[in-house]
Structure formats: structure tokens, C-alpha cells
Amino acid sequence: MSGWLQRRESVIVQTPGRGMLDLSGRVHEIVARSGVHEGLCSVFVHHTSASLILCENADPQVRRDLEAFASRLVPDGDRLFEHVEEGDDDMPAHVRTVLTHSSLTVPVADGRCDLGTWQGVYLWEHRHAAHRRRVTITVMGTGPTR
Amino acid sequence: MSGWLQRRESVIVQTPGRGMLDLSGRVHEIVARSGVHEGLCSVFVHHTSASLILCENADPQVRRDLEAFASRLVPDGDRLFEHVEEGDDDMPAHVRTVLTHSSLTVPVADGRCDLGTWQGVYLWEHRHAAHRRRVTITVMGTGPTR
């Protein structure tokens, strides 16, 4: 039997403001570096106004439509919100984060992060201003059988 | 002390179109086969137009009401959406997936997947057409103490 392995890496992502950034490449690299052959890969974002999603990775219009839907569902400047110190997009960013995901867990199979063909890991920045976001990828499982 | 164990199984689920399918039985079987006594069970769906939820498992009306709510919140054919190549339900399926879950993590206790009494694991097909969906269950943890 092979041994148990674990690797944890944090990456800093500079966002240009509201929108989605593809993290799939970085996740795949860290899984490869981990040496884990079978196991789980966890992705976590350490903020409450940016989130993670698994999204269709072929047509960029899907992300634009998702953004349009979120903007309509949780409008900036909604009079409902009283927490407005940081601006019109402050409370909508918290709501959008809670309605999507702060952590994702993906299986690792045959040494690869086993995303579906059309699945990409995206960081979704919900604030209009540029931000530095910290994301931690943890890979845990067994190495290749020898 | 007992040893560490892991088991990963992928299942193909044939959906008859939009609606929910109970996967709880399959998850319980795979946890039992894993030999894991204490640990975690991860369920993952490899698609961006079908998702996973933990839902009330007693009254089927709950699932019908959830479906009615999702259909009202993210209407098929909404003029907001420009990604419509695959039909009126294409972009709504992506939105519904992002608003629900692609991965669920459930504790394993005393050799069982420790769902609450009223919790079932459901695959939610968001497309109207029948689809083949791949779901991976990964169980990780320690075996029984001897």
C-alpha cells in the first residue's frame, strides 16, 4: 500500500474588480505538485465579498449571463440594505457570497483534479474595486501504488 | 490504533429530465463498502447543469415546491440570458447549479454516512432532456478500532 500525502498552498489573486477569474490551472498545478493520486482537493476563499463557483468553461457568455443574473437578483444600492458603509456594492457582495460558495471539494483521481469536461474553478469577485484575494488549496489522499 | 482507509466510486445516473433523484441509498452502500468507520464522505457531480442538494426526504411535495421556486427564480427563456444555443433551459440550468451545490461533504460516524433523519442526498437535473450524469463518492477516514 502507498502512503498518505497532503499539500496545502495559498495563492494571492489580484482581481480587477467585479467578475470571474479562472483558477483551474493553478488548482491542477497544485494537485500535480502534491503527489496525491487518489483523494480530495479543497479550494477555499478567505473573504466574505468574493466567492468560488464551478462554472461552464467554454463560452464566456455563460459568466456574463451569471453576472447579469446576480446583479438583477441582488441589486447594488438596494434600499433594503442598511449596511452601506463601504458603498452600494458592499452588502450585495456579502449576499452573493452566501448564495454561492466559499469552499469547493473536488475528487482527485489518477493524480488529476477530476473536474468534469466543462467545469472550471472560478473566483468570483463581487466588489467593483480591485482586491487582493487569498485562496487556499488543500490536497489530501494517497500517493501512487508501487 | 486503526489504519486509514479511502474508497472512491463513480456512478452514472440516468436522469429522465428536470427533477430530483434520491442518491442516498447509493451513498450509504459506498460508505459501507469503504470500511471507513470515522471520517468524511464527499459527493461530487461532474457537470454544470445538474447539481446536488441535501433535501427533506419524507414528503415529495417539498421537492415539487423547490422545483417550483427554482423555476420562478430562474425562468426558462428569460430575456436576460444571451447564452441560449442549447435552448431556453440552458442558462437557467447553469444558474440553478451555481445557486445550489456541486459538492457535499457529510461526516461518517460508526461506519455510517451520518445524514440527519430527514436528510436525503439528491441529484437535481436542471435540463428538460434526459441526461447521463457522473457522480463521484469519495470516503476517507479510519477503520474500526480493534
Place this chain on the structure above:
Amino acid sequence: MSGWLQRRESVIVQTPGRGMLDLSGRVHEIVARSGVHEGLCSVFVHHTSASLILCENADPQVRRDLEAFASRLVPDGDRLFEHVEEGDDDMPAHVRTVLTHSSLTVPVADGRCDLGTWQGVYLWEHRHAAHRRRVTITVMGTGPTR
């Protein structure tokens, strides 16, 4: 190399009715007791009418605004719902649970649950009546290197 460790604890949380309760302190305590230095911490709620979120932990107005948003998005007594046996807030509680989270996974780094500065773990009770809710925290990973 150090050894692999795991700890699982269930806590019973008495909620006073609809609203959010901060579980961060309990999660930090259990991670500390686990002895895990690097790994993952999973939080799970065993119910379908209460959920978990990672939320801004500084200004209580954020939680009040989130509650106001959820109450508007999924109104109690909505005529759409037919599952009403337990009252006007029964089906909204299920919908709110599905739109938020039943499980959260947070990295453990340097022996601490590595939440962001402004992230707290909250149990969100969606029913108006007081309830006893069971939450399970599982910590898995490696101990300190000696």
C-alpha cells in the same frame, strides 16, 4: 514525518428561533483539541431547515440585512408552496437551506482553523420557533512535525 490525526465532535445548538448564531468559537476549540496542525475542518448541520454560512463577523447589521434579503427572496406564506403542514415558514426554511449550505470545509493551518479575518461560521436557523440543532465538526490532517 508526523502522524495522521482525526477528531469528530457533535454539538447541540439551542436556537431561539429565526436568526444566526456564531459557532466560530466552538469550531476553533475543536480544531485545537484535535491536535491537527495541517489539514481540513468540516462543519455539517444535520437538518433541512437550518443551514451554515461563512459571514462577515464585525457588523451585526450584515446578518440583519442577510435575513431581510432571505425573507424577501423566499417569503413566508408564499402561495407558491403547497407543503405547509408545519406552517408558513416550513417550506421557506427548506428553500433557504438549499440556497445556502449544509456543509462547509475550512483549511487548518499551523494548528488553527484558517478562517479569514472577517469570516465567522454561523448557524442560520430558518424556523421561527426555537429548535435543537445538531452540528458535527470533523478535523482531519497531520499533527505537528517533530
